[in-house]
Amino acid sequence: MVQPLSPRLKETPSQTAGPYVHIGLIPHQAGFDIFETNFSNVLAGPDTTGERIRIEGRVFDGADSPVRDVLVEIWQANAAGRYNHPADRQEGKPLDEGFRGWGRTGSDFETGLWHFETVKPGPVEGRKGHRPQAPHVNFWIAARGINIGLQTRLYFPDEAEANAADPVLGLIEQPNRRKTLIARREERGGGVVYVFDIRLQGQDETVFFDA
Amino acid sequence: MNGLDREFLQRDRGIHPPAFTPDYKTSVLRSPRAALISLENSLSEVTGPTFGRSEIGPLDNDLILNYARDGEPIGERILVHGHVRDENGRGVPHTLVEFWQANAGGRYRHRNDRYLAPIDPNFGGCGRTITDENGYYYFRTIKPGAYPWRNFLNSWRPAHIHFSVFGSGFAQRLITQMYFEGDPLIRHDPMILGIPDPAAAVRLIAPLDLSAALPLDMLAYQFDIVLRGRQQTLFENKLQGN
Numbered sequence A: 001m002v003q004p005l006s007p008r009l010k011e012t013p014s015q016t017a018g019p020y021v022h023i024g025l026i027p028h029q030a031g032f033d034i035f036e037t038n039f040s041n042v043l044a045g046p047d048t049t050g051e052r053i054r055i056e057g058r059v060f061d062g063a064d065s066p067v068r069d070v071l072v073e074i075w076q077a078n079a080a081g082r083y084n085h086p087a088d089r090q091e092g093k094p095l096d097e098g099f100r101g102w103g104r105t106g107s108d109f110e111t112g113l114w115h116f117e118t119v120k121p122g123p124v125e126g127r128k129g130h131r132p133q134a135p136h137v138n139f140w141i142a143a144r145g146i147n148i149g150l151q152t153r154l155y156f157p158d159e160a161e162a163n164a165a166d167p168v169l170g171l172i173e174q175p176n177r178r179k180t181l182i183a184r185r186e187e188r189g190g191g192v193v194y195v196f197d198i199r200l201q202g203q204d205e206t207v208f209f210d211a
Numbered sequence B: 001m002n003g004l005d006r007e008f009l010q011r012d013r014g015i016h017p018p019a020f021t022p023d024y025k026t027s028v029l030r031s032p033r034a035a036l037i038s039l040e041n042s043l044s045e046v047t048g049p050t051f052g053r054s055e056i057g058p059l060d061n062d063l064i065l066n067y068a069r070d071g072e073p074i075g076e077r078i079l080v081h082g083h084v085r086d087e088n089g090r091g092v093p094h095t096l097v098e099f100w101q102a103n104a105g106g107r108y109r110h111r112n113d114r115y116l117a118p119i120d121p122n123f124g125g126c127g128r129t130i131t132d133e134n135g136y137y138y139f140r141t142i143k144p145g146a147y148p149w150r151n152f153l154n155s156w157r158p159a160h161i162h163f164s165v166f167g168s169g170f171a172q173r174l175i176t177q178m179y180f181e182g183d184p185l186i187r188h189d190p191m192i193l194g195i196p197d198p199a200a201a202v203r204l205i206a207p208l209d210l211s212a213a214l215p216l217d218m219l220a221y222q223f224d225i226v227l228r229g230r231q232q233t234l235f236e237n238k239l240q241g242n
Helices: A021-025 A160-165 A175-181 B198-202
Strands: A052-057 A071-075 A102-106 A114-119 A136-142 A150-155 A184-188 A191-195 B077-086 B096-100 B126-130 B136-142 B147-149 B155-157 B160-165 B174-180 B219-222 B225-227
Touching: A021 A071, A021 A102, A021 B096, A021 B126, A021 B160, A071 A114, A102 A114, A150 A175, B096 B136, B126 B136, B160 B225, B174 B225
Parallel strands: A052 A191, B077 B219, B077 B225
Antiparallel strands: A052 A114, A071 A102, A071 A136, A136 A150, A184 A191, B077 B136, B096 B126, B096 B160, B147 B155, B160 B174
């Protein structure tokens, strides 16, 4: 079938998720239970392969106050660096059937803290002809006051060599701004925690992508 | 492969509200000041989560019954239906569509909503479905009411239903709101007015669809959703730099 050169239709405009996004996407947090199965912030099941990690952080507004009604979603490859999606045909990287690679959560209404329980992703191939991408987690955030979902990426501080060669970090002109995408590593109670604070506006503003 | 590995067309930011829309006051401190970094798609953007029908319950797309306790909710019974397509006009099959809304009186079932209009004991206000092989979806609900919000002193949101859609790649992720044909509050709403292209804003207004109404039972509104399309070219661009 011959395809037109320019798109036939235009994308539906975005609108803010509003303050009550939890009703639809995390009803338990809104204060009620309705669905039999619920999506959650726990990506790693008992059979998932890889190093268990916790990712946590807060989202700050331009007045340096935590955004306490933010929706955070992540999308990542498994420990071998493979996405659970039919378009991922990287050779030699096993699919982990029990690992969807996606999770969602809402920040705490008091503290603004959010967290995920997952595994550390492996490196993913770059675009054709490009260097491989350093291990990273794709973020998408939505909230009251955010008119269109913001895309960003978390990178790991213990992957300095891979980060230095990462083709996406390399696109960010100012080296200082690259740092906003590198999480902080902590060890707590025998577990590894990566702290990733997102700053929407102002000093040390997080890099957001139009991807 | 159905082209699922192809990159997405660049998003036309002119049809979306920019981050900073000062008449919607909360956007002032929640909008980035630096420019977005444009990124050619890699596997990280062209892939995205998939959801199975087995994760969705049989009443998940029926808001009239999915929280019914001792009766059915009060309000105007409606069917909302439409297609999820991409910019190339192709239906987006088997994708998750989620929706949430206030009840007929404009009250949300949410611990932070303190509007004086009462909760409806038989209405939860959320649902979800997965599009069929053609990208078609539908759900049954109660038409939501307008409600006041603290923006200007006398700000009222038009009746609306929030939608969350996934598509086949994470870069298609979209949250939006559907409004109802003929609602006079639409022209006062800073969220709709934040869309720079008036023709784009109109696409968020669902027309009444009498042909899909069920006589003596419920009215219907049609809301079609368009997600980003994938590039159709068969040739790779010559790479620039690395």
